[in-house]
Amino acid sequence: MSPLYYVAVFLHGLCVVNAINFTTVYEWDELDFAWPSGANSSNGQTDQNFNAMDVYFRYMAVFEERLFLSLDMKTGIPATLVWLPTRRTSTAPPKLAPFPSWDLHKKDNCDTIQWAKGLQADTDGRLWVLDNGSSACPSKLWIFDLANNDTTERVHQFPDTVVPHSASKRSLRDVVIDKTPDDFLAYIADTRSGRIVVYSRKTDKSWTVKTTGDRWLSLAISPNREARQSLYLIGIIGSNVLNSVSVSELKNEGGSAAVKFFGEWTESPYRMLIDSADVLYAAFYGQNYLSMWNTSEPFREQHVHEVGRLYASWPFTFALDANDTLWMTQRNVTDAKHNLLKAEVGATSY
C-alpha cells in the first residue's frame, strides 16, 4: 500500500469526533473538605492544614445521587475517600465529605481505610473500595452497602500469599467488577508482583493469576454480559499497548492467563472504562483529550473530547452511572480550578 494510504488512515484515526457533549455541573476555584463542626487543631486529622492543590482526584464511582472519589495521600489530606452530591444543593459547589465517616479514616489505624485507590459501584448498590494500605497496614477490599446506611458489608484483608503484607512487595491501584450469574468477582492489578488478584464475594476468598509480558496499571471490562469475556489491560512497561486476558482464565485459582495484544494508543493511558455500547474510553498521562475505541471493531483510536492545555499529569478521572451518564472531573493546573462535567454516552445516546 502507498505511504499516502497510511497518512490518510493516521489522520482519520485521530480526528476529533464530537461524540461526547459535556456540560458543567460544578466549578471549584478551591477545593475544600466538609470539616466536622468543632474541628480544630487539637486533632491532627482535621486540623485543616492542607493545600487545595494537593487534592488529586484519582478514581471515581457513582451510584444514584452520589459521586465517590479517591484522593492521593498527601500531607494534610484528612481522608482518601470522599463523596459529593450529583445535584447542586446550594449556590456554592459542594465540599468533599469523607466516606463513609471521619471515623473510618485514621492514619495508621489498620481498622480504617488507609489509602483508597480504585472504586466501583455495582448494580446492587454496593461500593467496592480498593485500599492499598500503608507501610503499617496491609491491603484490603472494602464493600459498603449504599442502600443500607452505608454499612460496611465486607472487609477482606488479602492473605499474605495473595497480596504480600510487606509494604515493599505490593502496589494495588485499579479494580473492576464482573457480575456473573451467581457471584460478583473483583479483578485487581498488583503492579508490583505483576499478578492479577481475583476476589469472589460469594466465597469471600481471593487468589492470584499469573500473566506474562508486563505488570498491569489500569483495567477495563464491559458492563454487558456478552462482551464481558475480556479484561482489558494497560501495562507499565509497554505503557501505550492495549492487551487483554480472557476472564474465564482468571477463575483458575493459582493459574495463569494468556495475554493478547490489541493495539497501541498514541500515549500512555492511566484510566479506562467501557460504556453500555461497548465503547472503551481512555485518559492519558499529561494529555488534554480523551480517546475512544469501539471494542466491536478492530482497534482504532479516536479523540472524542479535547480541551485547552491543563498541565496536569492526571487531568481527568471518570465513572459511568447506571443511566449511561459519564461523570468526569477536570483539573487545570494553571488557574487551579477543578470542574465536574457530565455527558450522556452509551447505547441510548448513539
Ligand SMILES: *[C@@H]1O[C@H](CO)[C@@H](O)[C@H](O)[C@H]1NC(C)=O
Ligand atoms: C449538548 O447538551 C446541551 C445540554 O444538554 C444541549 O442543550 C445541547 O443542544 C447539546 N449539544 C449538542 C451538539 O448535542
Ligand SMILES: *[C@@H]1O[C@H](CO)[C@@H](O)[C@H](O)[C@H]1NC(C)=O
Ligand atoms: C477542639 O477539639 C477537641 C477534641 O476534638 C474538643 O474537645 C474541643 O471542644 C474543641 N474545641 C473547640 C473550640 O472547638
Ligand SMILES: *[C@@H]1O[C@H](CO)[C@@H](O)[C@H](O)[C@H]1NC(C)=O
Ligand atoms: C436514572 O433514571 C431513572 C429513571 O429515569 C431515575 O429515576 C434515576 O434517578 C436516574 N439515576 C440517576 C443517577 O440519575
Ligand SMILES: *[C@@H]1O[C@H](CO)[C@@H](O)[C@H](O)[C@H]1NC(C)=O
Ligand atoms: C439508617 O440510620 C438512621 C439513623 O441512625 C436510622 O433512623 C435508619 O432507620 C437507618 N436505616 C436503615 C435502612 O438501616
Ligand SMILES: *[C@@H]1O[C@H](CO)[C@@H](O)[C@H](O)[C@H]1NC(C)=O
Ligand atoms: C501501595 O502501598 C505500598 C506500601 O505502602 C507502596 O509501596 C506502594 O507504592 C503503594 N502503591 C500505590 C499505587 O500507591
Ligand SMILES: *[C@@H]1O[C@H](CO)[C@@H](O)[C@H](O)[C@H]1NC(C)=O
Ligand atoms: C461499534 O461497531 C459496531 C460494529 O461495526 C457498530 O454496529 C456500532 O454501531 C458501533 N458503535 C458505536 C457507538 O459507534
Ligand SMILES: *[C@@H]1O[C@H](CO)[C@@H](O)[C@H](O)[C@H]1NC(C)=O
Ligand atoms: C486553564 O487555565 C488557564 C488560565 O486561566 C486558561 O487560560 C485555560 O484556558 C484553562 N484551560 C482550560 C482547558 O479551561
